[in-house]
Amino acid sequence: MTLSDQLKVAVEFALKNLFPDVEINPAQIQINLTKPEFTGDYTVVLFPFVKLLRMKPDALGAQLGDYLVTNTPLFSGYAIVSGFLNMSVKDSVWVSFLTENFNNTSFGLQPEHENKVMVEYSSPNTNKPLHFGHLRNIFLGAAVAEILKTTGNNVIKANLINDRGIHICKSMIAWKHLANGATPESAGMKGDHLAGYYYVKFNDLLKQEVATMVAAGTDEKVAEKEAPLMLEAQEMLRQWEAGDADVRHLWETMNGWVYEGFDVTYKRLGITFDKVYHESNTYLLGKKLVEKGLEKGVLFKKENGSVWIDLKEDGLDEKLLLRGDGTSVYITQDLGTAELKYNDFQLDKSIYVIADEQNYHMQVLKLILKKMGEPCADGIYHLSYGMVELPSGRMKSREGTVVDADDMVDEMIRLSREQTEQSGKTEGFTAEELETLYETIGLGALKFYLLRVEPKKKMIFDPKESRDLHGFTATFIQYAHARICSILRKENIKLVPGTNELPALIVNEHILPLEKKMILQLEQYPSVLAAASDELNPSELCNYSFQLAQSFNSFYAELSIAKAENEEKKQLRLMMAVMTAMVLRHAMGLLGIRLPEKM
RNA sequence: GGUCCGGUAGCUCAGCUGGAUAGAGCACCAGCCUUCUAAGCUGGGGGUCAUUGGUUCGAAUCCAAUCCGGAUCACCA
Numbered sequence A: 001m002t003l004s005d006q007l008k009v010a011v012e013f014a015l016k017n018l019f020p021d022v023e024i025n026p027a028q029i030q031i032n033l034t035k036p037e038f039t040g041d042y043t044v045v046l047f048p049f050v051k052l053l054r055m056k057p058d059a060l061g062a063q064l065g066d067y068l069v070t071n072t073p074l075f076s077g078y079a080i081v082s083g084f085l086n087m088s089v090k091d092s093v094w095v096s097f098l099t100e101n102f103n104n105t106s107f108g109l110q111p112e113h114e115n116k117v118m119v120e121y122s123s124p125n126t127n128k129p130l131h132f133g134h135l136r137n138i139f140l141g142a143a144v145a146e147i148l149k150t151t152g153n154n155v156i157k158a159n160l161i162n163d164r165g166i167h168i169c170k171s172m173i174a175w176k177h178l179a180n181g182a183t184p185e186s187a188g189m190k191g192d193h194l195a196g197y198y199y200v201k202f203n204d205l206l207k208q209e210v211a212t213m214v215a216a217g218t219d220e221k222v223a224e225k226e227a228p229l230m231l232e233a234q235e236m237l238r239q240w241e242a243g244d245a246d247v248r249h250l251w252e253t254m255n256g257w258v259y260e261g262f263d264v265t266y267k268r269l270g271i272t273f274d275k276v277y278h279e280s281n282t283y284l285l286g287k288k289l290v291e292k293g294l295e296k297g298v299l300f301k302k303e304n305g306s307v308w309i310d311l312k313e314d315g316l317d318e319k320l321l322l323r324g325d326g327t328s329v330y331i332t333q334d335l336g337t338a339e340l341k342y343n344d345f346q347l348d349k350s351i352y353v354i355a356d357e358q359n360y361h362m363q364v365l366k367l368i369l370k371k372m373g374e375p376c377a378d379g380i381y382h383l384s385y386g387m388v389e390l391p392s393g394r395m396k397s398r399e400g401t402v403v404d405a406d407d408m409v410d411e412m413i414r415l416s417r418e419q420t421e422q423s424g425k426t427e428g429f430t431a432e433e434l435e436t437l438y439e440t441i442g443l444g445a446l447k448f449y450l451l452r453v454e455p456k457k458k459m460i461f462d463p464k465e466s467r468d469l470h471g472f473t474a475t476f477i478q479y480a481h482a483r484i485c486s487i488l489r490k491e492n493i494k495l496v497p498g499t500n501e502l503p504a505l506i507v508n509e510h511i512l513p514l515e516k517k518m519i520l521q522l523e524q525y526p527s528v529l530a531a532a533s534d535e536l537n538p539s540e541l542c543n544y545s546f547q548l549a550q551s552f553n554s555f556y557a558e559l560s561i562a563k564a565e566n567e568e569k570k571q572l573r574l575m576m577a578v579m580t581a582m583v584l585r586h587a588m589g590l591l592g593i594r595l596p597e598k599m
Numbered sequence B: 001g002g003u004c005c006g007g008u009a010g011c012u013c014a015g016c017u018g019g020a021u022a023g024a025g026c027a028c029c030a031g032c033c034u035u036c037u038a039a040g041c042u043g044g045g046g047g048u049c050a051u052u053g054g055u056u057c058g059a060a061u062c063c064a065a066u067c068c069g070g071a072u073c074a075c076c077a
Helices: A003-018 A047-053 A057-071 A091-101 A132-150 A166-178 A191-215 A220-226 A228-242 A245-269 A279-296 A330-345 A356-371 A405-422 A431-451 A474-490 A513-534 A539-558 A567-590
Strands: A031-033 A042-045 A075-081 A084-089 A116-120 A154-161 A275-278 A299-301 A307-310 A318-322 A349-355 A380-385 A388-390
Touching: A003 A031, A003 A042, A003 A057, A047 A057, A057 A075, A057 A084, A084 A091, A091 A513, A091 A567, A116 A132, A116 A330, A132 A154, A132 A245, A132 A349, A132 A380, A132 A388, A132 A405, A132 A431, A132 A513, A132 A567, A154 A279, A154 A330, A166 A191, A166 A228, A166 A245, A191 A220, A191 A228, A191 A245, A220 A228, A228 A245, A245 A405, A275 A279, A275 A330, A279 A299, A279 A307, A279 A318, A279 A330, A318 A330, A318 A356, A330 A349, A330 A356, A349 A356, A356 A380, A405 A431, A431 A474, A431 A539, A474 A539, A474 A567, A513 A539, A513 A567, A539 A567
Parallel strands: A116 A154, A116 A349, A154 A275, A349 A380
Antiparallel strands: A031 A042, A042 A084, A075 A084, A299 A307, A307 A318
């Protein structure tokens, strides 16, 4: 239990004892951190009780303060400032918190339980390489999965690969027409980039066809639907669903290239999955569900054979679930996948990390499953995040403004190399260690940049700002960690969790403000973790870690650890340093960001 | 038009289950390397928390209306 929680319980108990006749609602007890400009550590807000008890704030504060100081072992004193009761925590409490926890590898973690949660993220299409928008998705999903584990959940990380559909057929057709049998090897390209190249080519050719038809007098909308290439793509999709051997063969070959390309990128990003789903395997399940829905009368058929659901009662519209020609649409396969996931793992919760442009789609998906009485419906949760935009506006593949994921990673690593070399800090590393360091810094900066903003907010990716390795960045946190490691090296302390040996001590000295600020922040970590998990919000860990590193840097500039005033102080500060490094490592580790020991 | 999301410093963002004088980073200005790593530290300027009204001891935070920006409402995925 955190100190803040302990104080809350103590206040509740105190009020009950002091005023046994008055009913007090525990939810009204408000504990804040005391603002730095006042004396004290935690603040009890007195106003809610002033009215209830018909007492003046000062009188109430004095009674409550006296009670807490006398009847709990936590506080050394209190001060009342305009309706706020500021409690000062005993130095000995801070010291024992440190001694008990500085080396505790499960600090902040909650016990495991049976709750099964699937987090689906990444979910690429196999017609083009990963781009910058995918990176926000991937980092967010991976981080949320790790964060959920800290609160004891049994987490399954899943990737759903969108490997079928008309868009896939488009790159296949362009490849057939133009590639002359090119392979990733012969073209010297990553497989995903090769497929993406032909996807773009298809759209170029289609545009030409449409332009020709419009010039010949065809209506533009009609031309877009009836251009020969478009008809060819639709025909290919039908052949694919019918299992045509040639089409399937080409499809398998090209998808194989794309997977090889994705694997390279995932590996580089440090991203893994426990389970990979392919929509080519799930869309038929979706079709079966649609049939079931028809039998149940939840769905209905129109004259041309297309299948729909009526959601007007729920304030939505009619929604298409199966085309007139019997082929699936986007939501058909999603229905199947939802059911499959649930049956595979008996999920309590199924989290979809998907951009907010699909809020409506996800709302409809959940509603349809619910109406059909599928048990998987209740656990579906859409973790909706805002799109990544450029300062000039939205990224569009057709306009070539999409930032490629592989290029972005290269650029960040190149940048960290450049800045490390500029600062002349390359001594004492082997060439191999330097490469690792550049990757750690570059990738860390990229992940942090994308995770530091609250997920639901749309974010602007400013290439200039993202190049900055100062301030609110992973680099700042990595640097603080490297400084701690440097100190510990000199003191011959190895930073291996659970093995740090420092003498337990009783410090009689006064804890200085800079010291207390750090210990107080360390004490917050469990509640920060819990909040990040509750809200599925990794940015809380970014904010917290940055503030902790900031406090350490201030502390570091003012007070020496190695040359502390006496041995007791030195041990105390070493414990603080060890614990800070461990907490930073843990928090950043959840985000997939490594902290170097030297930089 | 309906629904959903956002609007806080020049820029990017915290703060939003109501609490003290609204915080960071970047940028700008002035200092700090003979002391554990200056990718750092210290200080400074910079705000009508979109607007208006309401709720109350107290509103950036809650409610209502309005304005601005975005997403979405396809036999695309």
